[in-house]
Amino acid sequence: MGATLRALRALVLLLGFYLLSLGLLAALIGLDVLVFTWGHGPLTVKVGFITVLLAIPVVRGMLMLRTPKGDDGAGIQVTEADEPRLWALVRELAAEAGTRAPDRILLTGDVNAAVSEDPRLLGLLPGRRRLFLGVPLLTGLTEAQLRSVLAHEYGHFTGGDTRLSALVVRGRVQIGRVIGQFHAAADDKVAADRARQERASAKRIAKGKKAKQIDTTGVGATYRTMARIYTAYGKLYLRASLSTARGQEYAADLTAARIAGRDATASALREIPVLSASHDFYIDSYATLGLQARMLPPRGEFFGGFGRLLSAREAELVKLRSGLPEEPAGPYDSHPPIAERVRRIEALPADGRTDEAKDSALSLLTDPARTLAALEDAVLVDELLSYPRAADWQELLDASMAAGLSATQTPLHRALAGYTGQPATLPALLDVIDEGRLWRLAEQLPLSEEAAAAKGRAFREFVRPGLHRSLRTMVLAEFSSRSLLHWEFSWTRPATVRLPGWGSETEDDGPEAALEAAVDAALADHPDTTALRALLPPAVQNA
Amino acid sequence: MTVLLWILAVLAVPTLLIVLWLAKVFLKEFFSPSPDDGTLAAETAQKLGLLPAERQNTDLAAPLPADWSAAVAAARAGDWEPAAELLAAIGRDWDRRSAVAYLLAESAAEEDAWLLAWEAARPGDPDAAVVRARSTVILAWELRGGKGAQYTTREQFDGFHRTLASARDEIARAAELNPDDPTPYIAEIWVALGLGYPNAEMDKLWSEITTRAPHHYEAHFSALQYWCAKWRGSERLAFEFAERAAADAPLGSLLTAMPLIAHFEHDESEDAAADNTPEMLARVEAALADVAAADPSHPRLPELRHLLAFYLHLQDRNEAALEQFKLVDGHVNALPWRYRGDVAGYYCQVRNTVAHAVAGTD
Numbered sequence: 061m062g063a064t065l066r067a068l069r070a071l072v073l074l075l076g077f078y079l080l081s082l083g084l085l086a087a088l089i090g091l092d093v094l095v096f097t098w099g100h101g102p103l104t105v106k107v108g109f110i111t112v113l114l115a116i117p118v119v120r121g122m123l124m125l126r127t128p129k130g131d132d133g134a135g136i137q138v139t140e141a142d143e144p145r146l147w148a149l150v151r152e153l154a155a156e157a158g159t160r161a162p163d164r165i166l167l168t169g170d171v172n173a174a175v176s177e178d179p180r181l182l183g184l185l186p187g188r189r190r191l192f193l194g195v196p197l198l199t200g201l202t203e204a205q206l207r208s209v210l211a212h213e214y215g216h217f218t219g220g221d222t223r224l225s226a227l228v229v230r231g232r233v234q235i236g237r238v239i240g241q242f243h244a245a246a247d248d249k250v251a252a253d254r255a256r257q258e259r260a261s262a263k264r265i266a267k268g269k270k271a272k273q274i275d276t277t278g279v280g281a282t283y284r285t286m287a288r289i290y291t292a293y294g295k296l297y298l299r300a301s302l303s304t305a306r307g308q309e310y311a312a313d314l315t316a317a318r319i320a321g322r323d324a325t326a327s328a329l330r331e332i333p334v335l336s337a338s339h340d341f342y343i344d345s346y347a348t349l350g351l352q353a354r355m356l357p358p359r360g361e362f363f364g365g366f367g368r369l370l371s372a373r374e375a376e377l378v379k380l381r382s383g384l385p386e387e388p389a390g391p392y393d394s395h396p397p398i399a400e401r402v403r404r405i406e407a408l409p410a411d412g413r414t415d416e417a418k419d420s421a422l423s424l425l426t427d428p429a430r431t432l433a434a435l436e437d438a439v440l441v442d443e444l445l446s447y448p449r450a451a452d453w454q455e456l457l458d459a460s461m462a463a464g465l466s467a468t469q470t471p472l473h474r475a476l477a478g479y480t481g482q483p484a485t486l487p488a489l490l491d492v493i494d495e496g497r498l499w500r501l502a503e504q505l506p507l508s509e510e511a512a513a514a515k516g517r518a519f520r521e522f523v524r525p526g527l528h529r530s531l532r533t534m535v536l537a538e539f540s541s542r543s544l545l546h547w548e549f550s551w552t553r554p555a556t557v558r559l560p561g562w563g564s565e566t567e568d569d570g571p572e573a574a575l576e577a578a579v580d581a582a583l584a585d586h587p588d589t590t591a592l593r594a595l596l597p598p599a600v601q602n603a
Numbered sequence: 604m605t606v607l608l609w610i611l612a613v614l615a616v617p618t619l620l621i622v623l624w625l626a627k628v629f630l631k632e633f634f635s636p637s638p639d640d641g642t643l644a645a646e647t648a649q650k651l652g653l654l655p656a657e658r659q660n661t662d663l664a665a666p667l668p669a670d671w672s673a674a675v676a677a678a679r680a681g682d683w684e685p686a687a688e689l690l691a692a693i694g695r696d697w698d699r700r701s702a703v704a705y706l707l708a709e710s711a712a713e714e715d716a717w718l719l720a721w722e723a724a725r726p727g728d729p730d731a732a733v734v735r736a737r738s739t740v741i742l743a744w745e746l747r748g749g750k751g752a753q754y755t756t757r758e759q760f761d762g763f764h765r766t767l768a769s770a771r772d773e774i775a776r777a778a779e780l781n782p783d784d785p786t787p788y789i790a791e792i793w794v795a796l797g798l799g800y801p802n803a804e805m806d807k808l809w810s811e812i813t814t815r816a817p818h819h820y821e822a823h824f825s826a827l828q829y830w831c832a833k834w835r836g837s838e839r840l841a842f843e844f845a846e847r848a849a850a851d852a853p854l855g856s857l858l859t860a861m862p863l864i865a866h867f868e869h870d871e872s873e874d875a876a877a878d879n880t881p882e883m884l885a886r887v888e889a890a891l892a893d894v895a896a897a898d899p900s901h902p903r904l905p906e907l908r909h910l911l912a913f914y915l916h917l918q919d920r921n922e923a924a925l926e927q928f929k930l931v932d933g934h935v936n937a938l939p940w941r942y943r944g945d946v947a948g949y950y951c952q953v954r955n956t957v958a959h960a961v962a963g964t965d
Contacts, residue, residue, distance in 0.1 A: 508758050510748065516714045518745050521762050586719065 069304075073297050080293055081122045084286070088115050114286060134439045135166035135192065136431070146424045150191060153207060156319045157214035162191040167431060169363060169439040170194045171336045173206075175213040195435055198421040199367045200335040205328035206421035208320035215315030216308060243287050306396045310404060317405055321413030326405045333398055334380045338373070342366050350456045353463035356447045357456055360433040362440065365453070367422070372551030457549045461557075465537040465545075472530030475504035486538050486596070489531070493587045502527060520585060527583050535575065535596070542597050571595075644959035645951070651925075651958055653932045659947035664937040665905030671703060678710050683721035683731075690730040697816040701786045702902045704730075705821075708737030712745060729780035736777040737790045739770040743797060767797045785815035785822060792825040796834050805829055818856040820903040823848050827861055831868045838869045849889065855896035859889045860907045863914060867939055878917040887914050891923070905930070909937035909950075916953060921960045928954045 088111040095107045140147045146165065154161035162175060172194040177187050191213075198206065317325040346369060347362050357365060370377065384399040395401075422428045437445065450456035476484040479501045480492065492501055502523045511522035536557060539545040546558040559571040578591035649655065660666075667675070670689055677685040686707050693699045711718040711734055718738065721731045743766035747759055771794060777787040788811045795805050805826075812822045830836030830844045845861035852858035863886055870877050877883070890911055897904050908927045915924035931937075935950040943949040 508756065510756060510759055514746075517712060517742050521742065521746055521766055522758065525761065525765070585715070 077293065077297075078122060080289070081118050084118050084289070085115060088118075110282070114282065117286070135168040136434050136438045138165050138167055138431075143424075143426055145426070146193075149203075149207065149424060150210065153210045153319060154214055157211055157217070157315060159214050159217040160189065162189040164188075164190045166190060166192050167435060168192050168194050169196070169435055171196045171200070171332065171339045173197055173209045173213060175217070177217075195363055195422070195431065196339045196366050197332075197335065198424070199363075200338070200370055201328060201331060201421045202324075202418050203421050203424060204320060204324035204418065205331060206424075208316045208325040208328040209332075211319035212312045212316040212325075214319075215312030243284070309395050309401065313401055313405055317408055317411075322405060322408045322411050323414050326402055329398055329402050329405065330381045330384065333384065334377055335370075337380070338370060338377065339366060342369050346453075350447070350450060350460045351444075352467070353456075353459040354447050355450050355456055355459050356444065358449055358452060359436065360429055361453070362432075362436050364429070364432045367420075369551050376552075454547075454549045457547050457555055458545075461547050461555065462540045462543075462545070465533070465540040468533055468537060470530035470533050471505050471526060472534065475501055478504050486534050489534065490582070490589045490593060493582055493589050496587075498527075498583070498587050517585070524583055528579055531579050531583065532575070535579065535592070538596060544597065641952075641955070644955035647962045648951070648955045648958040651929070653928065653954060653958065656945075656947040656951040658933070659950060660934045661936055661946045663934045664909065665902075665931060665934050667706070668900075671706065674703070675706050675710055678707055678717050681717050681720070683717045683724075686717075686734070687721060687725070687728070687730060690734075695783065697785055697819055698821070699902055700733075700784065701789055701819070701821045704733050704737050704786050705741075707734045708741050711735070711738035712741040727780060729777065729784070732773070732777040732780045733784065733786050733790075736770060736773040736787055739766060739773055740790045740793050743767040743770060744793065747797070763797060767794045770794055783815055785812045785819055788812045788815070789819070789822045789825055792822070792829055796829050799835060802835065805835070818848075818852045818858055820857050820860075820901075823858055823861055824864070824903075827864055827868075831865070833868070838865075841865045841869065849886075854893055855898065855901075857893055857897055857901060857903050857907050859886070859893040860903075860910060862886045863890060863910050864938060867910070875917045878914060883914070884918065887911065887918060905934065906937045909935070910939065912957070913939050913953065916957050921957045924957045925961050928957060 092108055092111050095104050099107070138146065143165070150165065151161045172192065174192045175189060176192070177189045191210075197209070201209065313325065313329070316328075320328075342365065346365050347357065350356060356362060384397075384402060425431050450459065472489070473484040476489055476492070480488055482488060492498060499520060502520075505523055505526060507523070511519065514522050536545060539559065544560045548556045548558055550556070557572070559575060574591075575595060578595050581587070582589045582592045645655070670685075670692075674685040674689040677683075689703060690700065690707075693703060707718075715735075715738060718731065718734060721728065722735065725731060743763050746762035746766055748755055771791070774787045774791050774794070777790075778784070781787075788808055791808055792805075794800075795808060800808070809826060812819065812826075816822060827841060827845055827848075828834055830841040832838050832841065836844075842862070842865050845865035848858045848861045866878075866883065866886070890907060894904065894907055894911065908931045912924045912927035912931070915921070915927065932954070935947050940946045940950040
């Protein structure tokens with residue numbers, strides 16, 4: 061389908077929205093005319109009132125002519141003087157793709173690259189173009205892969221996709237807004253009705269009558285029906301524009317392969333879902349590690365650590381790259397499944413451009429370290445920025461684990477507090493064990509149906525794993541509160557705990573194994589806390 | 604008007620009579636119902652001196668010898684010495700040793716204070732060690748519960764696997780302390796079932812057992828379970844194992860039960876046709892000869908009698924079936940009844956049908 065035809069269809073679909081709204085208004089007016097002609101008294105007033113209420117969202121939806129200006133999002137704007145090499149690359153690719161270079165470049169904190177244009181006159185005149193470039197994306201891609209990603213984005217402009225998409229987007233946004241207004245109105249109505257019923261119900265109780273069940277089903281149904289009409293049209297609209305959108309993606313991929321090379325394009329397509337998943341993991345497990353201790357990584361490391369993670373886990377990433385998502389991200393996602401896109405690119409004849417620009421795209425920046433630091437200021441919220449900085453990742457880990465352990469309340473803490481009526485402490489627990497009441501205490505733990513029904517040895521076997529975990533945590537918390545615990549930071553593995561006295565022993569005979577054995581002994585059928593007490597700091601031993 | 608009333612009154616009399624008669628029949632049936640077939644069969648069985656369902660013992664397949672039950676009762680009460688004496692007296696009678704070790708282990712799987720006392724008093728006692736190993740295996744199966752995998756929780760499976768794994772050390776220790784005893788290896792078969800030993804591992808384990816006791820009943824019973832389709836084998840493997848065991852065993856070893864059990868475990872037919880094939884007729888015949896030649900005090904003899912009674916009935920040899928029922932009545936924890944929810948009820952239903960059929964042909 062040519063650009064003109066696509067434009068025509070987008071226009072028709074958008075006009076359909078206005079047509080639908082006008083039709084609904086006409087129906088409402090027709091109803092009024094009927095009622096005013098033949099009806100009389102309060103009915104006339106009521107119907108008139110309702111039709112006006114329903115007409116308001118329809119009219120408002122039609123009058124919202126401006127597509128809402130998207131928020132630029134947080135990022136740092138870089139000028140040509142700041143980043144001459146990046147700008148040169150961006151311009152060069154735009155020229156090769158045969159389109160205009162962006163007017164601005166914004167570096168952002170996510171795994172994303174996008175070019176946006178604010179079209180004027182419904183997209184008939186070109187507008188200001190901005191390039192959004194995620195720094196984590198630069199961290200994970202090679203220069204060649206970045207070229208492919210940028211060429212793909214320019215491909216959309218060359219195909220005229222973006223200008224026309226203004227029409228498509230306008231239609232989508234407007235329908236969505238009208239639906240939203242109807243739902244909001246219905247919700248208000250339900251809330252108001254509930255309040256009214258609750259007042260009435262309170263009065264009935266005051267008069268000694270049984271309160272009526274509050275029921276708001278059916279209230280706001282008129283609004284919801286209107287919303288449903290628009291939803292149905294919205295679905296039609298999306299379905300009509302979807303195949304076009306996917307076709308445009310394939311076309312942009314071809315442009316990318318032509319400009320940046322087949323292999324770089326295929327590998328970039330493989331790389332992006334992997335980077336996206338890795339970055340989520342990195343943010344959860346590393347960058348925000350110190351939040352519960354109210355601490356941030358060293359300056360520049362919040363985004364900078366991602367690169368270290370990627371190089372440390374290279375072997376893992378190789379595996380991830382081989383498995384690609386076969387399904388589109390959602391039923392209305394405009395992108396075809398990555399696996400299909402990669403297949404199409406890899407089916408192209410080889411172009412011999414395998415070994416181009418293997419350096420990390422981050423090295424295109426003049427001073428990556430400075431950018432990484434500046435990005436934190438631009439992206440992170442002020443509250444986070446006010447947190448103190450750890451000296452290194454190790455300190456961040458230690459602080460975070462210490463904060464976590466001191467706040468932890470295991471099921472055993474709760475059972476012990478419930479059983480003794482005293483605050484749950486490790487010395488109190490050891491005393492209960494020594495008095496032979498561990499299994500009485502265990503009955504206060506949250507139990508599964510099977511564990512609750514079991515008796516004797518079977519009961520003890522059921523509760524022992526949970527007891528072991530809880531007791532181990534309590535012991536670690538005790539060490540931690542005396543700053544005797546050390547955690548080993550790693551970019552490749554989860555953090556491992558190091559107890560006092562840890563040296564170069566193997567896993568089997570170090571203090572860790574001694575702790576496991578001591579915890580086991582304390583939770584044996586005939587518990588013995590001697591070994592555990594011997595391991596603990598003196599203050600606890602004799603408590 | 605009066606005439607009309609008279610007509611009504613005349614009509615009312617027969618109606619009233621019918622109602623009264625119905626009421627009488629109803630009340631009579633209500634207070635002393637006429638016996639149906641099931642009740643009649645039950646009465647027949649009772650006349651033969653057979654016990655009703657509520658008086659059947661569902662824990663055992665036969666009454667225990669007096670010293671056995673005394674030892675178990677003493678252990679439950681916390682005294683381990685009679686148990687130790689019993690196992691010492693049994694010595695190298697492996698069939699009996701395995702059976703007693705199992706009974707004691709069942710009790711130790713519930714509470715093991717008495718066993719701990721025994722272990723403390725006689726460290727390194729092979730008899731205590733074998734009871735310990737068996738009790739841990741039983742405990743593991745108790746944690747798992749008797750339900751199908753989809754009704755068994757993650758927690759149950761975790762406990763099952765963890766406890767089975769810990770039993771392996773205890774089994775090895777028991778085997779080391781009494782190198783001639785096959786019992787620890789028999790316990791390990793149930794670890795093999797639970798942890799899913801590969802067939803090659805099972806073959807190795809099996810040769811450990813057969814070099815020590817070539818015709819051990821419980822060993823064969825346990826291994827047959829392993830080779831069944833529902834565990835780690837198949838119907839073909841189970842029959843192959845069972846037929847070979849029966850063929851190689853001397854008369855009186857009771858291993859002729861194995862082909863019957865293999866058939867029972869894999870038979871899903873609704874009628875008795877599969878139980879009347881020439882092979883099945885021959886298997887029952889062989890089992891009858893085996894039973895006749897066996898030591899009357901063999902601890903496993905009643906189990907085979909239960910199975911025989913069932914198949915004799917299915918083969919319409921009710922008199923022979925009744926003979927077996929009379930010999931085992933009172934204890935019903937045996938195949939084929941054991942797999943049903945209402946063990947005693949199922950047993951009594953089949954037994955009563957047999958008794959009724961025999962009485963009818965007299």
